[in-house]
Amino acid sequence: MQECANSRVQTTTLGAFRSLLGAHARLLWQLDLQLNARHGLSFADLEVMLHLEAAEGGELRLSELAQLALLSRSALSRRVDSLVGQGWVLRRSCPTDRRGTFAVLTESGREKLKESVSTHDEVLTEMLTRQLADGELSSLRGMLDRVREDQRQLS
Amino acid sequence: MQECANSRVQTTTLGAFRSLLGAHARLLWQLDLQLNARHGLSFADLEVMLHLEAAEGGELRLSELAQLALLSRSALSRRVDSLVGQGWVLRRSCPTDRRGTFAVLTESGREKLKESVSTHDEVLTEMLTRQLADGELSSLRGMLDRVREDQRQLS
DNA sequence: ACGAATTAATTGCGGGTGCAACCATAATAT
């Protein structure tokens, strides 16, 4: 049967990819919009602070933080500059490795976080939980993780 | 039972969201890397040209193109500037609406496209088709489309 | 123990993005 051996990627693959781009764009756009409007805070800022809070003692090495927040080290360094400027984060030099630096949430940062997380959660709930059943969510997660963890390098 | 009525978004929702961010970042990084290395072309450029090729007569109004490529009108305008500079695209003013402009693929653009699409497809096949079964791909697409098309505005 | 290779973080730079303001044209209302 299959008569049209299209050299192009299968339409279902391209379609899924475009859906991923679209969903990502819409989610980030909505998150950034609401966070900026209500709290004067970008999603990247909140994401950094969320990872800090989730870490032991609310502090993390800058390199680790960069990986978690999906940013280059330079981008993260500047993001931390900005958060320090707002008084939400502090740099603490690492006692055991004098090259290293920790980022630490300040008390003010914890408050800002607590206040902003509600908007963050509201948007995610609205756009994910309301659209997808529980089983779908974990199935989605499983598939995307397989894509994320693909370790092949193509030449 | 459920004793911990966590005020935070359910961990499965946040997990799925992070997986989406991760998969998106990895896919785009790989795509941009390979396209730049092999063809001196960004993913955004290729995406614009793909949408042009798929359109009737290989031309599209700039506004439509911006929506398809998930770019603001200003970003698209500059992207077209760049593509025109490379000789891959032409601006054609719209005869029926003197405000409007079409973007049109040139012959050279079609060649560049044909050459670059193979890399595009290779990366997508490698990262999506190899990781996900056929049924999974369409299920993934369905879920992400529901997220993308969510039309609610929160305040 | 000492020089070479590695790692952590920062900075200059070029480039890409969105928003808001702008101009030109088209559609709508009165």
Added chain:
DNA sequence: ATATTATGGTTGCACCCGCAATTAATTCGT
């Protein structure tokens, strides 16, 4: 018909990002 409003596209601006080079400190090899 004319004034108002809306739309298409471009530009100034501020911001954010990654790469490559830099500096400082640590680790590895011999």
